[in-house]
């Protein structure tokens with residue numbers, strides 16, 4: 001660091017265990033925070049100017065805090081300035097700043113590197129403004145970061161990534177209910193049970209600001225409108241027959257069944273019924289592949305391969321169209337699974353995938 005930070009924030013990436021494309025449908029999801037995180041160090045500048053630098057990207061970004069406006073800054077600096085803009089919109093007096101960011105969350109891997117960055121910046125600025133990191137402030141900062149992403153960057157994502165980055169507890173997954181905006185820790189004693197979560201980045205990158213993600217969100221909204229409900233959370237499996245449009249029916253079926261799978265997964269974890277949890281991961285993947293159509297050949301290959309090599313269950317995780325697969329694996333099969341994935345990707349002429357072990361980590365912290 002070539003400057004003296006006044007405050008520091010740190011926030012993790014995440015892997016979603018189950019509950020995909022449910023957050024923007026007022027649904028349920030069950031992510032956990034990763035041991036990989038972004039950090040941000042901030043120091044005030046008296047003249048309102050901004051000087052942003054990243055360890056990962058060469059170009060610094062300079063501007064003025066008064067001039068920030070949605071849609072004007074792209075790339076990594078867009079997430080940082082978006083949070084500063086959204087914090088100001090929420091009524092906080094954010095001054096000019098030096099900001100230095102760094103991260104070891106893989107970028108474009110579906111592991112929420114952008115939410116980690118947003119939350120790290122939000123926590124650092126909160127520290128500068130002497131806001132204590134209470135649960136209430138964490139929730140408020142998560143909302144600020146969602147605004148940064150949806151209104152300023154223009155990626156129409158839900159709130160799962162920012163919520164888990166701000167509120168996760170070490171050793172637990174976080175059950176998030178987007179209907180009433182509540183969360184609950186779900187202890188995940190995997191190591192004790194001889195199990196591990198292997199996360200495999202296919203190397204296929206995705207961008208939720210453009211393309212299929214926004215289209216899926218619109219389809220879900222159209223399905224809810226056609227059913228006359230405020231959100232797909234209010235739709236039952238029987239209601240789906242009332243949808244004439246076959247594509248909308250399949251999209252809605254994914255969301256309705258996925259919410260039920262999240263509830264079943266929480267029950268399975270509570271009973272320590274790991275084969276049942278594995279089957280729910282498998283079913284989630286099939287639904288995302290066939291009904292919601294957000295998988296891709298590389299994700300499907302990774303899921304099938306992990307399963308054949310001994311995983312209890314496996315699924316794509318995150319928004320899809322690329323990114324990562326999460327596999328629930330008995331510890332003694334972990335290296336067989338990663339080797340099988342490397343071999344299968346090489347045989348298909350694909351670049352070697354990257355693996356990491358997901359242990360349920362804590363949420364954002366100051367310093």
Ligand code: GLA
Nearest residue numbers: 020021157158159160318319
């Ligand atoms: C991305 C978005 C999340 C969520 C997932 C799909 O990660 O950022 O809000 O919608 O996709 O579950």
